[in-house]
Amino acid sequence: MSTLPDPALGAAVKAADRAHVFHSWSAQGLIDPLAVAGAEGSYFWDFDGNRYLDFSSQLVNTNIGHQHPAVVAAIQEQAGRLCTFAPGFAVEARSEAARLIAGRTPGDLDKVFFTNGGAEAVENAVRMARLHTGRPKVLSAYRSYHGATAAAIHLTGDPRRWPSDSGAAGVVHFWAPFLYRSPFHAETEEQECERALRHLEDTVVFEGPATVAAIILETVPGTAGIMVPPPGYLAGVREICDRYGIVFVLDEVMAGFGRTGRWFAADHWDVVPDLMTFAKGVNSGYVPLGGVAISAEIAATFEKRPYPGGLTYSGHPLACASAVATINAMADEGIVENAARIGEEVLGPGLRELADRHPSIGEVRGTGVFWALELVRDRGTREPLVPYNATGEDNAPMAAFAAACRASGLWPFVNMNRIHVVPPCTIDDSEAKDGLALLDEALTVADAHTV
Numbered sequence: 001m002s003t004l005p006d007p008a009l010g011a012a013v014k015a016a017d018r019a020h021v022f023h024s025w026s027a028q029g030l031i032d033p034l035a036v037a038g039a040e041g042s043y044f045w046d047f048d049g050n051r052y053l054d055f056s057s058q059l060v061n062t063n064i065g066h067q068h069p070a071v072v073a074a075i076q077e078q079a080g081r082l083c084t085f086a087p088g089f090a091v092e093a094r095s096e097a098a099r100l101i102a103g104r105t106p107g108d109l110d111k112v113f114f115t116n117g118g119a120e121a122v123e124n125a126v127r128m129a130r131l132h133t134g135r136p137k138v139l140s141a142y143r144s145y146h147g148a149t150a151a152a153i154h155l156t157g158d159p160r161r162w163p164s165d166s167g168a169a170g171v172v173h174f175w176a177p178f179l180y181r182s183p184f185h186a187e188t189e190e191q192e193c194e195r196a197l198r199h200l201e202d203t204v205v206f207e208g209p210a211t212v213a214a215i216i217l218e219t220v221p222g223t224a225g226i227m228v229p230p231p232g233y234l235a236g237v238r239e240i241c242d243r244y245g246i247v248f249v250l251d252e253v254m255a256g257f258g259r260t261g262r263w264f265a266a267d268h269w270d271v272v273p274d275l276m277t278f279a280k281g282v283n284s285g286y287v288p289l290g291g292v293a294i295s296a297e298i299a300a301t302f303e304k305r306p307y308p309g310g311l312t313y314s315g316h317p318l319a320c321a322s323a324v325a326t327i328n329a330m331a332d333e334g335i336v337e338n339a340a341r342i343g344e345e346v347l348g349p350g351l352r353e354l355a356d357r358h359p360s361i362g363e364v365r366g367t368g369v370f371w372a373l374e375l376v377r378d379r380g381t382r383e384p385l386v387p388y389n390a391t392g393e394d395n396a397p398m399a400a401f402a403a404a405c406r407a408s409g410l411w412p413f414v415n416m417n418r419i420h421v422v423p424p425c426t427i428d429d430s431e432a433k434d435g436l437a438l439l440d441e442a443l444t445v446a447d448a449h450t451v
């Protein structure tokens with residue numbers, strides 16, 4: 001730990017936060033945010049000297065770990081040279097980041113439109129698809145998360161819905177494969193895949209193919225539960241898009257840049273979308289950055305006709321310099337390969353072994369450093385440990401479980417009835433094993449709520 005404990009400063013930080021910071025996704029009066037003093041690698045710590053193993057990567061973001069020295073140095077160096085410059089100029093950090101990203105993205109996704117994060121990337125991908133096709137509708141999956149801005153929140157297909165949610169014109173939801181809670185009552189992956197593709201094509205046909213601009217999917221849905229698609233599904237979606245002239249958008253904001261053990265999750269299945277959104281892992285969130293990687297065909301639409309969209313901070317030099325350093329460090333240090341190996345050798349087997357002993361684990365699924373444990377009250381009926389969108393007493397079992405993790409020094413990503421085991425891609429064997437041991441202890445709290 002490079003910061004000495006300082007409880008008085010921690011208390012002051014917390015007091016100012018509670019007085020003035022309005023937090024996302026929260027009832028402001030019911031939250032008690034931890035005051036963070038520092039972070040390094042796979043750990044962060046508070047002002048009282050408590051250290052936490054970060055199994056959340058801060059919203060599945062810090063793929064390269066906290067405070068990677070080369071990335072910190074690159075931001076400092078760029079700040080000394082050129083802090084900011086408008087998007088209309090060619091800037092070294094920006095063009096180099098775009099070149100490196102285009103060099104890693106699949107197929108001919110060779111142009112990059114930069115944004116400040118994932119939701120803006122989704123907004124712009126949808127706009128590009130609509131302008132390219134001249135069609136209005138976008139199909140997106142239930143059990144998905146695409147961001148919290150205007151179009152992105154309507155595309156998001158998780159059960160968070162509000163009375164004020166009017167839906168958005170032109171957004172149509174469909175079911176994507178999820179065998180454990182199969183919307184198609186399938187019993188095998190093959191059945192799930194075949195039925196999901198038939199359902200998607202029926203949806204396209206009944207919406208009217210000439211009205212559908214895009215199908216957007218997270219390559220591996222993340223926030224909604226890390227559901228690795230069955231073999232053949234994404235290739236089948238590609239075929240449907242080709243058959244009807246629909247733009248295929250893969251959202252790799254969470255799954256991209258090493259998280260699944262490949263540079264992009266699409267690489268597992270050799271699928272090439274027309275547009276691919278990214279953010280988070282591109283620079284581990286050290287400075288806000290996201291973007292859309294664009295195919296040659298869609299880029300050509302805007303060759304002579306202006307693209308009507310832009311952001312003051314698009315391709316911000318500090319963000320781009322940190323992306324260049326991140327991508328180079330990931331390549332030089334074998335960080336993507338490390339994520340794949342840790343998943344295969346430590347996290348996958350370790351989590352399955354926990355499932356053998358803990359009745360609260362209904363299913364373990366994932367790849368790389370991207371895993372979910374689906375917690376249930378009853379393995380037979382698969383009743384979730386807490387209902388979707390549970391609050392207060394209804395959510396008590398998950399709240400108690402999360403508190404047990406944190407008290408032991410483990411910080412997982414907790415969402416509804418699931419915990420997501422999503423440490424940095426840089427995590428080593430002993431850290432991963434320590435985390436599994438802490439999880440083992442905390443799961444007894446969840447087990448106490450099973451029938």
Ligand code: PLP
Binds near residue numbers: 059145148252255
């Ligand atoms: N798309 C996906 C797949 C995401 O996981 C997220 C955020 O978690 C977003 C989009 C939105 O990104 P942001 O929060 O940077 O706007």
